[in-house]
Structure formats: C-alpha cells, structure tokens
Amino acid sequence: MPDPYSLRVNGVDCEVADSDIAESLLFVLRERLGLTGTKNACTEGECSSCAVLIDGVLTCSCLVLSATAAGQEITTVEGLGDGRDGLSAVQEAFVAEGAVQCGFCTPGLIVAVHDLLEANADPSDGDVREALSGNLCRCTGYGRILAAVNTAAEAKRSQP
Amino acid sequence: MTSEAANTAAGGSTATGTGADTIVDVGTRGVGADVGRPDGVPKVQGRFAFSSDLWADDFLWGHTLRSPHASALIRGVDIGPAVAMAGVYAVLLADDVPGCPTYGLEHGDQPALADGQVRYVGEPVALVAADHPDIARRAAEAIVVDYEVTEPLTDAEAAPTAAPIHPDGNVFREITIRHGDLDVTGEVTVEGVYEVGMQDQAFMGPESGMALPDEDGSVELFVSTQWLHVDREQIAACLGIDEEKVRLTLAGVGGAFGAREDLSLQVHLCLLALHTGKPVKMVYSRDESFLGHVHRHPAKMWYRHHADRTGRLVKVEARIVLDGGAYASTSSAVIANASCFAAGPYKVPAAHITGLAARTNNPPCGAMRGFGAVQTCFGHESQMDKLAAALNMDPVELRLLNAIGPGDRLVTGQLITGTFPTAEVIRQCAYAPEAEIPLSDDRRDLPGGSGRTTDAADTVRGTGFAVGFKNLMFSEGYDDYSSAACRVSDGVATITCACAEVGQGFVTLAQQIARTELGVDEVILAPAQTATIGSAGSSSASRQTWMSGGAVQAACREVRAQILADVAAEWGVSPDGLVLRDGLVVSLDGQQEALLAQVTAGAGYEADVEYHHAPTEALDENGQGNAHVSFACAAHRATVDVDPDLGLVRVRDITTAQDVGRILNPTQAVGQIEGGIAQGLGLALMEEIVLDDGLVRNASFTDYVIPTTLDMPDVTIAAFVEEPEPGAPYGAKGIGEPPTISSSAAIAAAVRAATGQDLPRIPIRPADIALG
Numbered sequence: 001m002p003d004p005y006s007l008r009v010n011g012v013d014c015e016v017a018d019s020d021i022a023e024s025l026l027f028v029l030r031e032r033l034g035l036t037g038t039k040n041a042c043t044e045g046e047c048s049s050c051a052v053l054i055d056g057v058l059t060c061s062c063l064v065l066s067a068t069a070a071g072q073e074i075t076t077v078e079g080l081g082d083g084r085d086g087l088s089a090v091q092e093a094f095v096a097e098g099a100v101q102c103g104f105c106t107p108g109l110i111v112a113v114h115d116l117l118e119a120n121a122d123p124s125d126g127d128v129r130e131a132l133s134g135n136l137c138r139c140t141g142y143g144r145i146l147a148a149v150n151t152a153a154e155a156k157r158s159q160p
Numbered sequence: 161m162t163s164e165a166a167n168t169a170a171g172g173s174t175a176t177g178t179g180a181d182t183i184v185d186v187g188t189r190g191v192g193a194d195v196g197r198p199d200g201v202p203k204v205q206g207r208f209a210f211s212s213d214l215w216a217d218d219f220l221w222g223h224t225l226r227s228p229h230a231s232a233l234i235r236g237v238d239i240g241p242a243v244a245m246a247g248v249y250a251v252l253l254a255d256d257v258p259g260c261p262t263y264g265l266e267h268g269d270q271p272a273l274a275d276g277q278v279r280y281v282g283e284p285v286a287l288v289a290a291d292h293p294d295i296a297r298r299a300a301e302a303i304v305v306d307y308e309v310t311e312p313l314t315d316a317e318a319a320p321t322a323a324p325i326h327p328d329g330n331v332f333r334e335i336t337i338r339h340g341d342l343d344v345t346g347e348v349t350v351e352g353v354y355e356v357g358m359q360d361q362a363f364m365g366p367e368s369g370m371a372l373p374d375e376d377g378s379v380e381l382f383v384s385t386q387w388l389h390v391d392r393e394q395i396a397a398c399l400g401i402d403e404e405k406v407r408l409t410l411a412g413v414g415g416a417f418g419a420r421e422d423l424s425l426q427v428h429l430c431l432l433a434l435h436t437g438k439p440v441k442m443v444y445s446r447d448e449s450f451l452g453h454v455h456r457h458p459a460k461m462w463y464r465h466h467a468d469r470t471g472r473l474v475k476v477e478a479r480i481v482l483d484g485g486a487y488a489s490t491s492s493a494v495i496a497n498a499s500c501f502a503a504g505p506y507k508v509p510a511a512h513i514t515g516l517a518a519r520t521n522n523p524p525c526g527a528m529r530g531f532g533a534v535q536t537c538f539g540h541e542s543q544m545d546k547l548a549a550a551l552n553m554d555p556v557e558l559r560l561l562n563a564i565g566p567g568d569r570l571v572t573g574q575l576i577t578g579t580f581p582t583a584e585v586i587r588q589c590a591y592a593p594e595a596e597i598p599l600s601d602d603r604r605d606l607p608g609g610s611g612r613t614t615d616a617a618d619t620v621r622g623t624g625f626a627v628g629f630k631n632l633m634f635s636e637g638y639d640d641y642s643s644a645a646c647r648v649s650d651g652v653a654t655i656t657c658a659c660a661e662v663g664q665g666f667v668t669l670a671q672q673i674a675r676t677e678l679g680v681d682e683v684i685l686a687p688a689q690t691a692t693i694g695s696a697g698s699s700s701a702s703r704q705t706w707m708s709g710g711a712v713q714a715a716c717r718e719v720r721a722q723i724l725a726d727v728a729a730e731w732g733v734s735p736d737g738l739v740l741r742d743g744l745v746v747s748l749d750g751q752q753e754a755l756l757a758q759v760t761a762g763a764g765y766e767a768d769v770e771y772h773h774a775p776t777e778a779l780d781e782n783g784q785g786n787a788h789v790s791f792a793c794a795a796h797r798a799t800v801d802v803d804p805d806l807g808l809v810r811v812r813d814i815t816t817a818q819d820v821g822r823i824l825n826p827t828q829a830v831g832q833i834e835g836g837i838a839q840g841l842g843l844a845l846m847e848e849i850v851l852d853d854g855l856v857r858n859a860s861f862t863d864y865v866i867p868t869t870l871d872m873p874d875v876t877i878a879a880f881v882e883e884p885e886p887g888a889p890y891g892a893k894g895i896g897e898p899p900t901i902s903s904s905a906a907i908a909a910a911v912r913a914a915t916g917q918d919l920p921r922i923p924i925r926p927a928d929i930a931l932g
Contacts, residue, residue: 020294036213037206041364041414042446046861049364077206091204095196098827101835102663103203103210104364104414110204126604129869136861138364138415139663141838142869144831 005070009033010079021067026050028066029076037077037107047136051108052076058115077107080114089159090114093152094145101139109135113149121157123149190676191890194827197668198685199661211384211411212368212443219370219439220249222432223296224425225286225303226451227278230312230521230854231325234276234285234305242288242299249436250289251303256431259400265390265422269328270487270524272398272427278307279325279486280523281855282451289432289440312521312854316483317460319518325486332484332491332517335499337783339571340510346466346474350546354463355921356535357848358483359456359839361528362866365414367424367452368443371433378405379430384413386420386660388688389695398427399434406430410688416662417839418527419453421700422489450859454489454526455849457482457517459498459535465543466510471551471558475510476503476543476571480536482517482525489526491517496636497532499783503571504540505582505629505793506562511571513783521854527700529839530900533630538922541626541905545912555909556590556625563627573784579883579893581819582793586627588817589795592878594623597799597812607801607808609870614803621801621812624909628902629793629819632894633703636787637778640703643694644711646674646719647766651743651757653678653716656686659696659708664896665828666704670712672824673889677716679740680756694770702792702894705824710889711771718767727759774887790885794818794898796837796906802914807926809845809911814903815876821885821893829895834875836899838867843900844907846871848923 004017007028014033026043029035029052039049043062050061053075080088087095090113100106109132116123116131123131128149137145189195202208239251254261254275261275262268274285286303290296313322319330369383378401385391388408396403413420425442432440444452459482466475480498484491499515528534548555563582569575599619603610607619634640645656653674661667671683686692696708720740727745728735737748746753777785799813814837823829846865850857858864884891904922912919917932 020292022294030213034215035206036209039210039364039414040212040443041366042861044446044860044862046446047364077204081205085201087201087204091201094204095200098196098831100197100200100203101665101831102363102365102413102415103199103208106203107206110206126602130604130610133868133870136364136866136868138362138417138839138866139835140831141834141836141867141875142872143834143875144827146869 002067005067007069007074008072009035009074010076016066019066023066024062025064025066025069026061029061035076035078039104039107041104048112048134049105049108051111053111053115058112077110080110088114089155090117090152093148093155097144097148097151099140099144099148105135105137109145113152117153117156122153189672189681191672191824193672195668195672195825197665198671199667209412210365210414211382212366214370214382214411214441216370216372216439219441220289220291220436221293221296222429222440222442223288223293223300224284224428225300227274227281227283227285229278229307229309230281232278232307232309234274234278235308236306237286238304239286241302241304245295245299245302247291247295248288248299249438250432251299252287252431252435256435257398260397263394263398263423263427264488265490266492267488269326279521282523284428287428287432289436314520314522314854316481316518316520319520320516325521326519330519332488332519333495335495335515335783337499337511337513337571339573339784342510342512344475344510347469348467348550349464350543350550351464352543352546352920354461354539354542356459356538357923358458358525359528359843359847360450360849360864361417361419361453362864363415363417363419366444366446366449369411369425369429370439370441371429372439373433373437377401378407379434380407381426381430382409382411383426384411384420386416386662386700387698388658388660388690391423391426392690394423395426395430399430408690410660413660413662416699417529418531418700421527421698422454424452446861447859450856450864451523454524456528457484457494457525457535461536461539463539463543465547467547467551471553471561473506473508473562476508478502478513478539480515483520483522484517485520485522485524487524489524491525494532497630498536500570500572500787501533501630502536502540504537504544505564505627507564507568508571513571522851523849523856529836530630530897531701533628533901534904537626537628537901538905538908541628541902541909542920545909556586559586559627572779572787574786574788578790579821579885580791580793581881581883582627584881585793585795585817585819588879588881589797589815590625592815592876595813595876604870605810607803607810608806613806614808618805619801619803620914621799622910622912622914623797623799624906624913625797626902626905626909627793627795628898628905629791630897630901631788631791632706633701633773633789635776637776639772640697640707641770641772642696642707642711643770644708644715645693645766645768646715647764648678648719648723648760649764650761651680651755652682652684653680654684654686655712656693657696657708657712658688658690658693659704660688660699662699664699664832665825666708668828669705669709669824673709673712674716677713678720679742679744681743702897705892705894706888707771707773711769713889714769714771715767718769719765722765723759727754790888790893792819792893792898794902796903798906798910800907800910800914802911802929804915804929807928807930809924811841811873811907813873813876815878816899817879817881818895818898819893820880820882820895821888822882822891823880824890824892829880830877832895833877833899836896837875837903838872840900840903841872841907842867844904844922844924846923
C-alpha cells in the first residue's frame with residue numbers, strides 16, 4: 001500500500017488511505033470516498049459516464065491513476081449544484097426536459113454540459129452534438145438531452 | 161386483503177380499464193400530464209443509488225471466471241493457487257451449488273456454474289470472493305482449468321441435424337403456421353433472403369448487486385433486474401432453500417432492454433455470501449457484461465410474397481431461423497413472435513411460415529426490445545418494397561392497400577378485436593411534410609463526420625419507409641399478472657409494487673395514476689421488493705404501463721371505494737354522489753366537503769390487488785389460436801445521406817407515427833420513441849456482436865459501437881395516433897418496443913433508395929455498400 005495521500009474533491013481535502021497504487025481515480029472516488037455519483041459504465045474511457053473536471057479539464061476518471069490527481073482540483077457531479085433547490089441550471093434543465101431515463105449516463109453528461117457551457121455560452125446544435133459525442137446514452141436517443149442543453153444555455157445566458 | 165381485479169373477456173367480476181372516459185381529472189400532475197420523474201433530481205445530482213453503488217461493512221468483492229472456449233470439456237480444475245492468495249475468502253465451483261444445478265426463464269437448461277463442460281465463450285466456471293476487486297480478478301485468473309477443446313457448433317441451420325451439444329438437444333422450438341389456402345399462388349411473386357446480426361442491449365449500468373447473508377441461512381439480494389419474483393424463484397431453487405429465505409430488493413437499474421430478464425450474477429452473489437458469511441458485491445466490467453447477458457437473436461429469413469396485379473397480398477411464405485446460442489433463455493417465445501408477426505401488419509389470406517430456434521455454441525440469445533418482431537420486420541418490409549417495385553407501385557400505397565385493422569385476422573387466425581390503426585399510422589408518417597435538409601457544409605453532418613473523408617458532392621440521398629407491429633404482454637396462455645397495494649393515511653397515498661423501474665418511467669406513471677384515482681398530490685412509492693408484495697411480472701413486452709399500471713389503478717380504486725363508503729355513511733348520502741379531488745372528499749352537489757387528510761387521519765385504508773389481462777390460448781399444431789392480448793404498431797420514414805464509395809451513412813431525419821392508445825405522459829412518450837429509434841438506428845448501421853467460431857471479437861464500447869449524438873438525427877413525431885384500447889387502463893398501450901421495430905427497416909430502405917443496392921442484411925456494413 002502506498003502512503004496515504006490527499007485528494008481535493010469539490011473543494012474538500014479528502015484523505016485516501018489503504019489504497020492500492022493501481023486504483024483509478026474513478027475507483028477511489030466511488031469506493032474510498034463514497035462519491036458514487038461518478039459512474040462506471042465502461043471503465044475503459046469510451047462512455048464518459050465517469051467524467052469529472054480535473055483542474056477544469058474534462059476527464060474520464062477511469063483513465064486516471066488516483067494518486068496522480070493529488071494536488072489538483074477535482075470536481076464531480078456532486079460538486080456542481082447551486083441555485084434553486086441546490087440544482088445548477090444544467091441539472092434543472094435535465095429534469096425539466098425529460099433528459100433523464102435510467103440516469104446512468106446522466107452524471108457524466110451533467111459534468112460535460114457544464115464544461116461545454118463554460119467554454120461556449122451559445123453553442124450551435126453541431127457544437128453541442130460534437131461536445132457530447134463522447135457521452136454514450138442508451139435510453140434517450142439524445143433528443144431530450146439536446147433540448148436540455150438548449151434550455152440550460154438559455155437559462156445561463158439570461159442570468160444577470 | 162386481496163382481491164382480483166380481473167379484466168377478462170371470460171366473465172371477470174370486476175372490469176377495470178374501460179377506456180379513455182375513465183380519466184377523472186387530468187389536473188396538472190395526474191394521468192395525461194407532463195409530470196417529471198420522481199427520481200429525476202437525485203439522478204442529476206449523482207445521489208441516486210444504482211446497483212453498483214452499494215456498500216456494506218466488511219463486504220467482499222466477487223468475480224467470475226469464464227470460459228475462453230465456445231465448446232470444451234473440463235477435465236479438471238485446480239483452485240489451489242487462488243485459494244492460497246492473501247485476501248481470498250472463497251473459490252466456488254459447480255459442486256458448491258447446493259440446489260438445482262441449472263436455471264432458466266422458461267426452461268432450466270443453463271448451469272449456474274459449468275459442470276464438466278462449457279458451451280459458450282463467457283460461460284461461468286468458477287467464483288471468487290476477495291477483499292479487493294483486483295485480488296478477486298487475479299485469483300480467478302490463477303485458477304487452472306484443464307480444458308479439452310472440442311469443435312464448436314456455430315451454424316444454427318446445421319444444428320437440428322448435428323450431434324446434440326446439450327442433453328436437451330439442439331432445437332429449442334420449431335413452429336409452423338398454416339393459414340388459409342396454401343395452394344393459392346399470386347400473379348406476382350417476389351423472393352428474398354435476409355439476415356439480421358446479433359445485437360447487444362448495451363445498457364449503461366453494468367450487471368451488479370450485493371448479497372447479504374443472514375445467520376438463519378437466508379439471504380438478502382439488492383440487484384438490478386427486470387423481474388424480481390422470477391429471479392427469486394430461480395435463485396432459491398439453485399440455493400436449495402425456500403423462496404421465503406431469498407429476499408430481493410430492486411437496486412437502481414441502469415437500463416435493461418431485455419438483457420436483465422435472465423439471471424446473470426444473482427445466484428453467484430448469493431452463493432458467495434452464504435458461503436463466506438459476509439456481504440458480497442459484484443460489478444461486471446464492460447467486456448464481462450457483453451459476455452454475461454443474452455443478446456438479440458441473429459436471424460436468417462427466406463421469404464416469398466404472392467400478390468395479385470392490384471397489389472393485394474395473396475400469400476406469404478417464410479422460413480425463419482434464429483440462432484439461440486448455448487442455452488434456452490426465452491428462445492421459444494422469441495421464435496413464436498418472429499413467426500406470428502412474420503407477415504407484418506397486413507391482411508394476408510394465406511400464409512405458410514416455419515420458424516426454428518436452434519441451440520449452438522454461440523452466446524445465448526434471448527430478450528431484446530422488439531423480441532422477434534424486429535428481425536421479421538426487416539424481412540417483411542424489405543419484401544413489401546420489393547413487391548412494390550415488381551408491381552411498379554408506390555410502396556406506401558401498397559402498404560395502405562394491405563394494412564390490417566380491427567375485424568381482420570392475423571396469420572394465426574386471431575381476430576383483431578382491439579384497436580390496430582395500421583393505415584392511420586402509415587398515413588400520418590408517410591404523408592407528414594418532409595423536412596428540408598440541405599446538404600450541409602458543416603462536415604459534422606456528412607457521412608463519416610468531420611474526419612474529412614467524405615465530400616458533400618459525392619453523397620447521395622435516399623428516403624425509406626417501414627411499418628411494424630408486435631404484441632403487448634406475454635402470450636400463448638401465460639398469465640403474467642401484476643400485483644400492487646395502495647394505502648391512504650393522513651391524506652397521503654403509498655403505492656407498493658414490485659415493478660422493476662429500469663428507466664422507462666413507471667415510477668412517474670404510478671404516481672400519476674394514484675393522483676388521478678385518489679385526488680391526492682403526495683404519493684409515496686415503497687421499495688420494489690419480494691417480501692412486501694406479489695409479482696409484478698417482467699418489465700418487458702411493453703407490458704408494465706398496462707399491467708402494473710392496471711394493478712395500481714385497481715388498488716387505488718378499491719381504496720377510493722372504502723373511503724367514499726365510510727364518508728357516505730357518515731354523511732348519510734350515497735357514495736355515488738362523492739368524489740375525491742384536490743385532497744378533498746367532495747359531494748357532487750357541492751353541499752359537503754371534507755379534507756381527505758382528516759378523513760384518513762391515522763386510518764389505514766388499504767387494498768392489495770392482482771391484475772390480470774384477458775386470457776390467451778396456446779397456438780395449435782398449425783400455429784393457429786388467439787395467442788396474443790393486444791397489438792401496437794408504428795411507422796418510420798428515414799432520410800439518409802450515403803457516400804457510396806466509402807460505404808458511410810449519415811441518417812439525416814427520422815419521422816414517425818405510433819399507435820399509442822392514449823398518451824399518459826407526453827415527455828416520457830417522446831423519450832421512449834426517440835430512445836427506441838436510436839437502438840433501431842444502431843441495428844441498421846453499426847451494432848453487431850462479431851463472432852469468430854463462437855468467440856466474441858468486440859466485447860467493448862471501442863469495438864461495439866452504439867449511436868452517439870453525432871449519429872442520431874432529430875426525430876420528428878408526426879403523430880401519436882390515439883385510439884384508446886378497450887380493456888387497457890386509460891386506454892393506453894405500452895410504447896417502448898414499436899420504435900425499435902420498424903426504424904431499422906426504414907433506414908435500410910433509405911440506404912437502398914440512395915444506392916440502388918439490395919442490401920439484404922443488417923447491420924449494413926461499409927463494405928456491403930462500397931464493395932456490394
């Protein structure tokens with residue numbers, strides 16, 4: 001076992017103890033820190049259900065060795081809420097537009113859409129489709145998800 | 161108390177669903193309203209607990225050792241190296257299964273753990289429990305299995321005459337439909353041979369769960385599944401203990417689409433937990449998931465259609481062979497569907513259809529959205545286009561001319577007594593205005609995407625059309641009832657139902673139904689589990705809106721009657737003059753009202769009901785009989801751009817119309833339709849489990865490619881065709897499967913229209929176009 005190390009997740013320093021050095025950031029978030037919002041649909045970097053922000057960069061946490069993320073700011077879906085009822089504009093739009101069915105891809109999409117709208121407040125349909133093309137969803141056919149992104153973008157633009 | 165709300169043609173005492181007029185008060189949160197999911201907020205926050213998110217003190221991780229061979233004898237197994245590893249708590253083999261060694265949904269022919277022989281790549285051979293998932297995996301790899309590899313049987317057509325690869329033989333079911341005058345021939349005939357590849361359900365949430373042992377020898381299992389009670393039945397048999405000692409609770413399910421109807425890790429988790437005395441968790445990796453559940457049956461279909469010169473169908477002949485893989489799963493029901501619906505939603509006076517589902521050493525196949533109807537829809541719709549061409553007739557007009565409807569008979573002889581608006585669905589879809597889709601200068605819209613492989617000038621466009629249908633609920637005499645309980649206390653309703661919420665939105669509908677029936681706003685949904693309520697049947701066959709929706713409705717109505725009877729007695733009026741509305745008991749004359757919360761304060765008004773659909777019959781030796789409860793149809797029109805040189809396809813538009821009976825939640829209905837079409841697009845163009853002598857070559861999302869945001873076009877829903885279904889609660893039909901049935905065939909037709917090629921196989925691969 002390596003020495004204990006600390007991860008900064010959603011603004012909180014978290015001690016990681018008893019962790020095998022080979023454990024991925026996804027595994028440590030889920031199984032060591034109890035942050036199970038980050039999902040494990042493929043664990044091979046193909047589906048983005050495990051997407052997190054590491055120092056602001058959208059990343060598949062399944063592809064990152066946990067210990068290498070020490071000293072960086074990690075943001076998971078659990079750290080994105082704000083506003084009314086603790087929901088971000090993106091989260092609210094996903095609920096309102098029916099973008100959630102089984103919900104397993106949802107946390108990764110929420111993180112990815114936050115990342116998209118931070119970089120581009122007024123994305124075209126093509127921009128949105130390209131930005132989310134790495135997020136696999138099997139339930140929705142993406143129609144309500146794309147609608148939610150539009151709604152969230154509008155809501156964010158209309159915020160003072 | 162238990163009562164039967166029998167909704168039967170044969171004199172059931174209580175008719176339940178009576179059609180659309182039973183919607184009392186749509187309101188803003190009841191039936192018909194655009195209500196959001198109760199689990200929507202936790203799901204967007206990452207707080208919703210899926211079956212892979214479970215945790216318990218001191219739990220162990222389970223892992224499964226699987227066969228690398230499609231066919232082999234096991235001469236010996238040495239578990240010594242695994243047992244010797246630090247952190248390993250148990251290594252189990254077939255001899256450690258204390259009860260029945262096999263299980264199965266319809267026929268128990270699948271070993272819980274392989275005993276002396278393996279019959280497909282991925283068959284479970286041994287189980288390990290360890291204190292870390294990597295140790296469990298490494299220990300499984302350390303087990304030494306001495307295999308004697310044998311020649312696999314991988315050709316379903318050859319299976320019936322090949323040496324049996326299982327004591328139960330190589331034929332799961334043969335079915336023959338003989339309908340009408342089989343000597344009749346048409347003035348025009350067209351023939352075709354069609355193939356459908358093996359599709360995977362590819363749900364996002366991997367198979368996972370946790371089993372917790374109890375000191376009394378019982379076990380508690382939290383698991384993602386489609387049908388808790390039938391899981392319990394099979395688990396208890398394998399464990400050799402009473403069903404009461406196996407308690408299942410539905411854990412959050414990350415999609416299903418048929419792949420969770422069969423057992424995967426359920427027995428294994430319980431074995432490990434009971435053996436170690438500790439909680440055991442298992443989560444399949446994605447490659448293991450591809451090996452660990454059944455797939456959609458690959459099909460080969462031979463068709464000959466006969467018509468007169470006006471285009472009227474005279475006879476359909478078909479032979480259908482489904483590759484069922486190594487174990488039975490639901491093959492016998494899938495081949496029944498494929499055969500019964502092989503002629504499509506058309507009036508066909510004569511039909512001779514033979515179906516075979518055969519056992520091979522390929523991966524087991526079973527349920528997937530559309531369940532047999534998907535494969536034959538590709539066949540019959542390809543034939544209808546071929547027939548239209550032979551007759552020099554418009555393919556939509558040909559379909560309208562032959563469209564089936566109420567009063568007509570299926571090729572099984574069954575008279576259509578419910579709604580079946582095939583012609584309306586065709587018209588609404590085919591004659592919807594076509595969206596103007598300019599050839600885009602955005603490279604992301606081109607076949608092949610932004611990789612600069614296709615030039616817009618080299619693409620050709622085509623439009624195709626298809627219509628399909630299938631049954632709702634289980635068939636052939638099976639009584640797939642559902643159970644639900646309702647309790648109203650202090651003005652709050654609590655609904656208990658074991659219906660598996662797999663993402664489809666039953667939890668939303670259950671609340672909507674309770675609000676409409678009871679005039680309440682707050683509806684609590686109790687956990688879905690085996691210990692508190694009877695079976696809800698499977699979340700499959702587009703059946704839960706009808707069956708568990710019907711059970712919830714019936715339970716609520718029984719409670720409503722109890723409340724109104726008590727209030728009527730107190731007020732000295734007739735209960736017929738009272739309604740529940742907006743949290744009040746109100747007399748229709750407006751003279752009296754009371755708060756429901758007061759009327760039910762501290763009270764326990766409750767009802768527990770079983771809901772049954774109308775009984776069905778077995779098919780006779782000619783494949784004739786009233787085997788199905790109800791039907792739903794949908795039509796799809798697809799527009800595609802194709803680069804013929806590279807064989808690349810981009811779907812630019814899908815327009816659809818669907819027979820829905822009655823829409824209970826518009827947004828959820830749209831979501832089912834868009835999602836179902838995406839799976840149809842996948843089957844048409846990209847999704848196939850590639851096999852090489854039984855070996856799965858693409859068990860990953862790198863190599864098994866499902867549609868992304870760049871593959872799915874906008875879906876235009878031209879119409880929900882709302883003709884309330886008699887006998888269905890609120891007149892609503894299940895809507896999950898029809899979007900997946902004809903969308904593949906419409907896309908294939910569009911690619912044919914663009915390229916002029918035959919393309920008799922889906923998925924259409926680039927080489928089929930470029931080299932075809």
